[in-house]
Amino acid sequence: MKKDTLLSVSELKTYFFMESGAVPSVHGVSFEVKQGETVAIVGESGCGKSVTSLSIMGLVSSPGKIVGGDIRFHGQDLTTISEKEYRKLRGNDLSMIFQEPLTSLNPLFTIGSQLDEVILLHQQVTKEEARQKGIEMLKKVGIPRAEQVYRSYPHQLSGGMRQRVMIAMALACEPKLLIADEPTTALDVTIQAQILQLMRKLVKDNNTAIMLITHDLGVVAEMADTVIVMYAGQVVEQADVFTLFAAPAHPYTQGLLASTPKIQTIEEELQSIEGTVPTQETMPKGCRFFPRCPHASEQCVQNQPSLLKIGGGQLVRCWLFDAKEAASG
């Protein structure tokens, strides 16, 4: 299978312009997604992962704005295309599933009409064909009694069912890239597993790439090919999933992995990373993670590290490695 680059984000900057001033939510984020690949973006709440995904969809709403960088999808820079061209991509080649399945469907319209809507927007089909396709999609995402669900309203379905409907909607036009923003966070564990399995199967069938936004490392291990770790609006580490779990380089990634409860050992207390994500006012001048970092040195306080290649395609933003590089080089 050819692995061409499908999406390439470089130096993306998305700021929110509040009355108190500009708040950089995404600050110089770069990464790539290849065709058919699953890239997971991991990080705590407020690290900019959702804003990154909304930036790619062109759905950052006021007062947020993309102020720099570019987003290339199939070579086309999405930050420069017209709203009309963007609309042709959304729901079609580029689609998204959201975190909140309970509120992501309009309560006043039937599942069928909301499903048909996206099909009719992007495909040259009659209403009847759209209906057929809609029911077929519902069957594909494993919904029993698809015809009946097609006529139901969202409140008549459970959370898991609604998320299946959202997936059916997102995949109805066979997207090249599916952005899934915490698709299983609101669901209970058994449903989570089903939904993940379903996503994996469906994207494999269509060679769809997935950009998976999550803070759940279990989901990452299950799904991802490549993992991007974000912290305070920046990428701090990028590696393939095996390397990341075997040899996490950035102290933040190490902290994240250490704070996952292990089933083999009985721990008195859950591990956690001390402190919280800095706000705009408390944003450090140097490395953004240094106030919480066990390895912080004077250099970390003063200067921002850059994203370094440390071999095997692993990237890390940390002075610990810069020092090693400098020593060896």
Next chain:
Amino acid sequence: MASYIFKRLGEMIPVLLIISFIVFALVFVAGNPVALMLPEDASQEDIDQLTASLGLDQPFLVQYGKYLFHLVQGEFGESFRYNTSALPLVLERLPATLELAVAALVLAVTMAIPLGIWSATKQNSPVDLLAAGGSVIGKAMPNFWLGIMLILIFSVMLGWFPVSGRGTLGHLVLPALTLATGLAAEITRLLRSSMIEILNQDYIRTARSKGMREGMVVYKHAFRNSLIPLVTVVALQTSTVVGGTLITETVFSWPGLGQLLIQAVHTRDMAIVQACVFVIAVLVIFMNLVADVLYRLLDPRIKYE
């Protein structure tokens, strides 16, 4: 659906009973109308005789019982002034008031919907700020003053519309506008805030992520959802509109219920007052029923009981 409506109509009966009691009690405490019906130099004997013949000397509950007995037969008693049965008189005036109220409601809603949506989608734009300012002024102006000002400008100075009376569509414009202004202000503000709230909902983001035009997102997905609070406020405002007709009809000499009621109050023509208040109460209750039925049509989450 039909059984729900029948159930709700059944529930109207106790409400109407309570209203009948309040209306009757209010008129009772207003005093003996006999004094107004007889010449000033009438003797005490004449007064007593007429009071007795009208049954006004009997205890309160007995009078109420009789009143209720007649009421269920659609009989509100005779008007002292017109010497005919009160209800037909009131019903004869009803179409004029309905015409005015419906015109005002339609006018208010047609002004408020585009303004409210526009204000919500273009927050803090000149249109939004103008609509906000206009709403405050619209709500603050009393009907009697606004009515007189409209007459002054559009009838007296410009001569575009007739000063008063009922007949052509031209007669309807100024009184309907007078009644509609405050209402439109109220609906615009409500629609703006409910649209802003709805446009931040997750399902709106979903609709946008499908590649739908923003106009479609606003009108199909957001506006449909704001119809529920809209119906609520319009239904609640019906009583205000009907109340507003009392003043507006007087200002514009509009031959409706309001005018009849005000005259009846002045002349203590209690049968007419009672019949008017009763008919207005039925109207308001009916509008609430219509709103409840509309909710159920608009929102599939609301179930018939």
